[in-house]
Amino acid sequence: MLNFDQERFLGIQAGAVALADPIDAAIDRAFRNGARNVFFLGTGGAAILMGPAVQLLMRQSGTPVFQEVSAELVLTGHQALGANSIVVIPSLSGTTRESVAAMEFCQARGATVLALVGHADTPLGQGADLSFVNFAEDDTSSESFYLLALFVALSVMRHRGEFDLYDSMVGELRRLPAALLEAKRAIEPRANEIAAAISDCDDHIIVGSGSTWPEAFYYGMCILEEMQWIRTRPVHGSDFFHGTLELVEEGVSVVVFKGEDATRPVVDRVERFARDHTDRLLVLDTAEFALSGLSDDVRRLVSPIVLATVLERVSAHLEVLRDHPLTTRRYYRRVAY
Numbered sequence: 001m002l003n004f005d006q007e008r009f010l011g012i013q014a015g016a017v018a019l020a021d022p023i024d025a026a027i028d029r030a031f032r033n034g035a036r037n038v039f040f041l042g043t044g045g046a047a048i049l050m051g052p053a054v055q056l057l058m059r060q061s062g063t064p065v066f067q068e069v070s071a072e073l074v075l076t077g078h079q080a081l082g083a084n085s086i087v088v089i090p091s092l093s094g095t096t097r098e099s100v101a102a103m104e105f106c107q108a109r110g111a112t113v114l115a116l117v118g119h120a121d122t123p124l125g126q127g128a129d130l131s132f133v134n135f136a137e138d139d140t141s142s143e144s145f146y147l148l149a150l151f152v153a154l155s156v157m158r159h160r161g162e163f164d165l166y167d168s169m170v171g172e173l174r175r176l177p178a179a180l181l182e183a184k185r186a187i188e189p190r191a192n193e194i195a196a197a198i199s200d201c202d203d204h205i206i207v208g209s210g211s212t213w214p215e216a217f218y219y220g221m222c223i224l225e226e227m228q229w230i231r232t233r234p235v236h237g238s239d240f241f242h243g244t245l246e247l248v249e250e251g252v253s254v255v256v257f258k259g260e261d262a263t264r265p266v267v268d269r270v271e272r273f274a275r276d277h278t279d280r281l282l283v284l285d286t287a288e289f290a291l292s293g294l295s296d297d298v299r300r301l302v303s304p305i306v307l308a309t310v311l312e313r314v315s316a317h318l319e320v321l322r323d324h325p326l327t328t329r330r331y332y333r334r335v336a337y
Helices: 005-019 019-031 044-048 051-061 070-076 096-106 123-127 141-159 164-174 178-198 210-228 264-277 297-319
Strands: 037-039 065-067 085-093 112-117 128-134 203-208 231-236 253-258 280-285
Touching: 005 141, 019 112, 019 128, 019 141, 019 164, 037 051, 037 141, 037 164, 037 297, 044 085, 044 141, 044 210, 051 065, 051 141, 051 210, 051 297, 085 096, 085 141, 096 112, 096 123, 112 123, 112 297, 123 128, 141 164, 141 297, 164 297, 178 253, 178 280, 178 297, 203 210, 203 264, 210 231, 210 253, 210 264, 210 297, 253 264, 264 280, 280 297
Parallel strands: 037 065, 037 085, 085 112, 112 128, 203 231, 203 253, 253 280
Antiparallel strands: none
């Protein structure tokens, strides 16, 4: 596979899986100490990747859960934030200034801050009440963050007595790194073709729903815009028919991310419309991948992780086709950190 280190990838994702038990122990202690709600913060892409875990808790748990923008939370405050709050802050670098400020803000109000970071010796890694460190880099961090946030959500539900399948589900998730490697191998023969379709068009409408919506948002903004300078318009599948459909005609690129959760009919409808109105439709569907050893229940939860891992293969080809390394930035290093 192009520009791919198999052992490095498996090691990083195994590192994420290995944090399931420490995260569960931390959530247990927090609830024993009176935790009543959970905040997911973060900045930019790392914050977006918390989305599927937030959805899971909002829809299947009685725990009050909030997803807030770090920079805004520090300016506005939040009436539910306090000594009974668990605050989850992801940051690959561990230095993101808005996230560090949010950590300090939350701790000053008595909250327990759990940091998900790629480096221990950093402001977040050292400053959080508990830090869960899994080294990763841009090409492997999405899967890691998705997994760590999922472990937080499953643990919260377990300790509230809302989820009896925790042990079996986490057991299956331990097989996920190998299943993701299978998915990478399966997409590789098509990856250059998909990358070419993206490269050949200057603007893309990217659509997802449910747990795949955060990946649509993330891939459009953090990969295509930030790393390739390609203009995108991520649109939730439920919003597509309330404005965006009027932009669709021959030559307009529509990219649809399909997962396996209950919201799949939302993007099915977008796909049907796009097939009739544009010659530039690209569909990535997690149902096409075998994912050996994973039950349907787990597949529904990991759809955004599968999309992230196959899109990494697309991105590896895209940077070659465009002669634009994914690390090339114009302004990022001056303004972001």
